[in-house]
Amino acid sequence: METKRRPRWLPWVTAAALLGGCGSAGGSPAGDDLDRLRQQARAALDRYDQAVREAGDTARFVPVGELTRQLGDWEPANGIYKASLGAGRVEAIGALPAAPTPTGNLVWANGTKQSVPLISADEALAQLRQAGAGECGDCAPLRVTGARLTTMRISTTRGAATVPAWEYTLDGSAVRLARPAVAASSAVQVTPPSWDPYQPSGGLAIESATTTTTGRELTVTFTGAPDPGSRPCGADYRTEPVESDLAVVVIVIEHRHADNESCADVGARRSATVELARPLGERAVLEVQQGLPVPLTIR
Known part of the structure; x- marks a missing residue:
């Protein structure tokens, strides 16, 4: 029933990468960076689809x-x-x-x-x-x-x-x-890709998702900047879905107040809403870093 275990970025580690010092990691991806995240998301969908096929296609217990x-x-x-x-x-x-x-x-x-x-x-x-x-x-x-x-x-x-x-x-x-x-x-058992601690996958990993039975809006939570982008060291976030018939990967894109700000390594629970092409249904929601499923709340 367990997925294969491997190290994951803890929320405070993610926050430190996002907010600390002068680095640009975790900022708003553009051009090649965003294309890379989309490719990463599609690869995650392919792995999930394969896991469902290996479980016999009818398995929906994840x-x-x-x-x-x-x-x-x-x-x-x-x-x-x-x-x-x-x-x-x-x-x-x-x-x-x-x-x-x-x-x-x-x-x-x-x-x-x-x-x-x-x-x-x-x-x-x-x-x-x-x-x-x-x-x-x-x-x-x-x-x-x-x-x-x-x-x-x-x-x-x-x-x-x-x-x-x-x-x-x-x-x-x-x-x-x-x-x-x-x-x-x-159970569907999702195998994440090989993990290199010195070259971790990019993107912000969502931690949970909430939707309704018939709506197309999906609200995701993640660790981000404590303040909005209008304030120093703050950030605003937008989302982009990459979808298949069996799952959805949510890419979270960060827009910072300014580049090269010296900020404390403090993160906070943030949320953003993404609109899907159709209601989620029985599809899984995956985070973009490793392609692992996240908990879902249906309201």
């Missing part, structure tokens, strides 16, 4: 964001477990249950349902471990003592959805962990 949930807060004596969970250091100390039925229902906020194959608590725990990132040295592993089948709410490219999930109990802590009980084969 989970977005972190799928492992921590339920409750770590006790003071168990603070080290935060690092253990982040690194995927989780192990079962006994037998865990199998899925009680072969399939379950994924339910979107509008009531639409999709039948999905279920996996055992062991398989979901393996996904949880695989999703771990980073090292935690000699930190103690989390010890899973049991699991029960329940549900959890996650973000998808079609809005929020409720999915079957395994909820795990832990040895020595009241914290519980949750992970979707859905087979990875039922």
Whole structure:
């Protein structure tokens, strides 16, 4: 179910690149730069279309964001477990249950349902471990003592959805962990391009999108300058969509107050609206840097 993990520009890193010092990175692209972003967007659409074909064309379940949930807060004596969970250091100390039925229902906020194959608590725990990132040295592993089948709410490219999930109990802590009980084969898995930390992809990466069921307007959020372009170190933003039958990439174009201003490395949540050629429907919304889907809210 997980997309392949790779480093991403964090919002504060993006903000620093946009706002810091005298550099021009992140400014209003023109000519060749804008053409390059359009080519980058079309390449992202091609990768997404390929991912849908590999999932069997009928798959429209595209989970977005972190799928492992921590339920409750770590006790003071168990603070080290935060690092253990982040690194995927989780192990079962006994037998865990199998899925009680072969399939379950994924339910979107509008009531639409999709039948999905279920996996055992062991398989979901393996996904949880695989999703771990980073090292935690000699930190103690989390010890899973049991699991029960329940549900959890996650973000998808079609809005929020409720999915079957395994909820795990832990040895020595009241914290519980949750992970979707859905087979990875039922989801579209997007593979980003090879990533070079010294030559990152250009453009501003949107972080979320909002639309209506029938409207053509799509509002996107991203990290940008705190102030409008009429003020020093501020910026205004416009957007451009690149569309396919299965997805939309939104290019965000920045217009700064002035070039070569010395500005603080501070970013703020900004938003902009783009008009699509037709309502979004079941299409995914992708950010331009890596072509990964973003959470969608449907109002």
